[in-house]
Amino acid sequence: MTKQTILVINCGSSSLKFALIDVATKEESLSGLAQRLGASDASITIKFNGEKQTFSLAASYNHQAALAALIEFLQTNSLTQSIVAIGHRVVHGGEMYHQPTLINDEVMAQLKSLSNLAPLHNPANIQGIEAALAAFADLPQVAVFDTAFHQTMPNKAFLYAVPQQLYKEHSIRKYGFHGTSHYFVSREAATMLDKDIEALSLVTVHLGNGCSLAAIEAGQSVDTSMGFTPLAGVTMGTRCGDIDPGVIFHLTTHCGYTVEQVDTMLNKESGLLGLSGISNDCRTLEDQALEQNNPQAKLALDVFSFTIAKSLAAMTVSLSKLDGIIFTGGIGENSDYVREQIVKQLAVLGVAIDPELNAQAIRGKSLNIATAPSPAVLVVPTNEEWVIANQTHQLIQG
Missing domain, CATH: 3.30.420.40 (ATPase, nucleotide binding domain)
Known part of the structure; x- marks a missing residue:
């Protein structure tokens, strides 16, 4: 053949x-x-x-x-x-x-x-x-x-509380991103748990330079953290994530910033880079925080982990139950430190992990690092390229 x-x-x-x-x-x-x-x-x-x-x-x-x-x-x-x-x-x-x-x-x-x-x-x-x-x-x-997987969100999850002509005339709404990654790892998780994807309620956590979470009920996205653009949601490498819109008005009205300068700052100079003043690279910050005892690096990682934990807890509101949490992306797959810091803040959800299993789950290794009776906590390497290849092949064959 x-x-x-x-x-x-x-x-x-x-x-x-x-x-x-x-x-x-x-x-x-x-x-x-x-x-x-x-x-x-x-x-x-x-x-x-x-x-x-x-x-x-x-x-x-x-x-x-x-x-x-x-x-x-x-x-x-x-x-x-x-x-x-x-x-x-x-x-x-x-x-x-x-x-x-x-x-x-x-x-x-x-x-x-x-x-x-x-x-x-x-x-x-x-x-x-x-x-x-x-x-x-x-x-x-x-x-x-990237946005296609999130088109199953109900209107209560994707609409913003602004005059609705902005949605009807200008398509202002939450779209969500990293869809191919959230789709892939949720299906991989179902295989690892030996359950039908339609029977599972999951939160997928894609952490890289860009970060997003998704609530997945019966295989479909019902909420996600990114919004109209990939700037919204949790703290990221150089993106600020969620911020009071009034900050933008204050910067342009009272601090002399142009709209273009604010755009550049929030997208390229904020997040881990802006908080630490050192780097947007999580590996560099972990070294600075843990080995060099740098307080700014530690602060950046603390804010990063907190916003992710808070968003993860918020995602569960859209689910009927919580069967599992999936970490993926460059940071999610390789930083046992970040995973530990996030999970520490989820005790109210009954989430707990085994420190030894957590330390083993790096360099492309898929593993359930949870300890009973916690919901599953899976580390699953993503493969967006495979999703694109597979869906392309399915379409041309069809």
Whole structure:
């Protein structure tokens, strides 16, 4: 049987993440990242045959040029013949898109019209799609949306308490993000617990530079922490999370900030970075707090853990019961310290973990770290690329 692979493309504002996945075996034969596109130190790193290779890129390289470098590598290693479709991560699908969608001219026009809902993300996603359409004109291309999984939220969970013409005329509402991750780990959790996903009530906790939580009842998202944009919710790497909107008015009216400066500060200079004044990297802050006894690093991690614990408790309001909590993402999968700090604050929910099991759950290891009679506390590595590949393949086969 001929091998069939899906090329998954995930474009950030200055990066392009990619993977080549065999949908039959789940084998990831190639993966990598082009980063700092447009800067003098732009580079592309490709993992293939168990080895990583990094190539420098010219400062003029954009997403299309980076994709051209990837295609050249694929062609040189005879990998293009097996590609049957391209799957693209698109951050914001608004209310138009509930499912993976085959990309055509009409869809492209609609995606561009949604860019004002995610100005930091959708334009980069569109650049990647346009580059791939030019490079692989004969292959079907599919958009898989971060927001799609959360379209099952009831209106009491997604509506804001503002005049409703803002929702009807301008689509102002909570959308939620990291949908492919929340979808994947909830299904993996059901397998680990040997239960049907429709019988479970879960809270999924995706912790990385961006962080979000979701309440999942019978396999469907019924609430989530991020909002109209990925800025809302818990404290993140450089994003502030939930904040009194009056702070923005105060900064622009009384402190001399422009709207653009506030936007930059809240998205790129806040969170762990803003609180610590050191770094947005959790590993660096843990070292500073635990090994160097740095009070600002400790404070940043305390605020981070508290906002997550508080949001996690709030998610349970949407559930009929609490069968389990799932930690995933770079921090959620690898920081036993952060997991411990969060769980310590959930005693009211009867949640408790085994310190030894918690310490073992790192570097891609899936494990239930709870102690009876606590609800399950699972560490589950996410695989958003596999979800995109699988859903792309299902759509083109259908």
